[in-house]
Amino acid sequence: MRIPLTIEALAPGGEGVGRHGELTAFVPWTAPGDRVLADVPPPRPGAATAHGALVELTAPGEARVAAPCRHFGPGPSPDAACGGCEWLHVAYPAQLAAKERSLHEALRRIGKLEPGSYPARPIVPSPSPLRYRARAKFHHDRAAGRLVFFRRRSHEPVRLRECHLLSPGLDALREAVGPALAAARLSPREVALEWSDAAGRGAAWLLLPEVTAPVRARAEALLRDVPSLQGLVLQAEGGQPVTAGDPVLRHARAPGRPEAGTQRSRPDVFQQANRGANARLVETALELLAPAGEDVLELHCGAGNFTGPLSEQARSVSAVEVQGPALDLARADLGGRNVRFFAGDALALARAFGREAGPGARRFGAALLDPPREGARGIGPALRDLGVPRAVYVSCDPATFARDLRACVEAGYRVAAVVPVDMFPQTHHVEGVALLER
Template identity: 35%
Template sequence: MAKRPSALRFQPAGGARSSALPVGKKQRLSIERLAHDGRGIAHEGGRTWFVAGALAGETVEARVLATRSQVVEARTERVLLASEQRRTPACALAGLCGGCTLQHLPQAEQVTLKQRGLAEQLARAGVVPEIWAAPLSAAELGYRRRARLAVRWDARSQHLHIGFRAASSQAIVDLDSCPVLEQPLQALLAELPAVLRAFQRPRAIGHIELFHGNTRALLLRHTEPLSEADAARLREFCARLDVQLWWQGEDSPQADVPGQWLGYTLEPYGLHVAWQPGDFVQVNAAINTQMVAQALDWLAPRTDERVLDLFCGLGNFALPLAQRCAEVVGVEGVTAMVERAAANAAANGLENVQFVRADLAEPLGEAPWTRCGFSAVLLDPPREGAAAVLASLPALGAQRVLYVSCNPATLARDAAALVALGYRLERAGLLDMFPQTAHAEAMALFVRTAGA
């Protein structure tokens, strides 16, 4: 699930230790509005409070988690006056588990919050799109096709904790259900904890990952060899539920049965994308399908054009692009992903796409694949953004740049850089890839300004 901030005890900058509010102190607060991350904002005692689990207009009793200068991080303990927007979370562990932070807010309001945050980030960078596209959204529950479960053996209590990290803590919330997982993974999770807790050496388990594609898969990361009995127990469980089993020690993931693979289908294009645990794939299949369709629509590649796909991964965009244009070059930093992307192209009968490895944290330089130029470029970078490669795009001849972002802050930074290079932001829109969380993804189309 999403990463969670640890509950650090911050000290006031330049101040005395005694000025910090004690962790655990309770305070009655009136919530004024929501921050971009969905926490309520209040002002009390000369401090600004960020309160998890609170909504605008509410009066709550909050518990202090940490203080930093005049900023207090807190968590809602009781709602004294509720907002009309507040709803009962779908999960009984909401507020305890750190995976979902917005289950108390209706999905339409979640989307509005993320849209506002995206717009404010761009505006602060001095960039405003000419057109705002409607947000892409889908089911608010049952959407995750992969999840990582934290595991820890407590020798004192002789208990194996299995679940997700707690909100604002490194503690593990034990669970055997999660309503944001796709239904096939929910069924797997319901039985898995009992199997693992029956291990002879449960301390050997590092973590567990669950996947759903063309079939279900389970990866067990182990920090020491498992006993033969424990390995056999897990094999029997996976065989009974028709689940692929993968192991990972110090090396990359290995299939228990050689030749196993996962995959997903991009239905509108008849394309099959093979992958394995450790590869990056979008967790929300429905949004991914919409996202690819919108990318093709906005970028509008012609049959005589060359298109460059940077941070291409397994070919999620490059493969459907290759059906629309003369040639596609996909560039990725991980050799194994490049190899699997090339295999995916071959398996789908696409001969006009090539995949190459390059460090995209560095400028593109003058690699052979850059010499013929490109009419259009698609960027799908990690959270750090694509700053290193942007300056190369005008020289490549790129008239259109489509940017798919998982971090509005770096999108805003890179958007300003593209505008300075002679591009205009024609349109932008939110991708609600992670309902029930404050995580926002976005798509933006930049078009070269005439004469630039």
């Protein structure tokens, strides 16, 4: 059925939300204040919500801006409906306000942490709302010989000719690698590209049906064909990564601040995609943690994004990570410093440290954890049993963040600060940082 709506807000999943009688409708490509006509499926009996499609923008709202990309917005054309951005039509301050709201709402709803019951700091914006990505995952449109994103909620490729999220270097690499993959007769199922402004070169990870000797020879040809590509990681589903050339890039830890040093990365190893916002994230986490002179436990250290700056302030860092190649990069950057690396599961190792220290002992003066989307179930009691007096939790998923903060509160911690950070402008994603104290 076709209904008129006034869009009241941006929902945590990214769609605009409006009400029609008893029905709450979620409509993509809409902005707060928009008046629209939307098609929604007839609501099932008793259902109070529906997901609709935008039919017409009857009057633009106060938060709406002109989207600068030809691929953004609804439409049947293979040039349109790119799934890469959600909010290119929403002014950046309105995006930030929506992200702040959605993080605190998750803490209230899932974490049972009422607003006002913990100190909330303003959201930290990304230094650039556009062209901020130094790495991204693509699909290879074999027919067109291009690296592309899919259309929103589909597996159809967009005929991607520009992207306003990619840094200029990464976008140029994307343009070069797509046709070169086709020329090298490589058909990856997925491609991750990474660009280093510091190196002026990039690297790629290719997920392939198989990695055989002829495939490796064709990968070498790809490297010859794209001089700005420094190296490749080739991987078959479930197989071990194999390298060609040198896929290890070096980045400035904080863009524009050479004194912060450099960090190694590889396209198959987790790294924050937005390097400018990452520098702010690291700064925020360390300011909250105040690790000076402490023995610090760092869980989920990855390639050492927080470990390097932590080691400069802390007395010692014990850094835990489960992924071998990430630890190799961290060790290459930080070996010889006051850091001990531990390979293994964060929770299991935190519990083992607690058993080693014995009841009542205090082995660490502070902890920092930065788990993947699934969060760190069980971490509250583990930190308490370790006697950790304060911890900073960095999260990319508000739901698991809220769940784990609740468990930390039940284990005796108090939430002493929450700071949202915007690592992904033009999308609904929001990072949360919390300080826990006991």
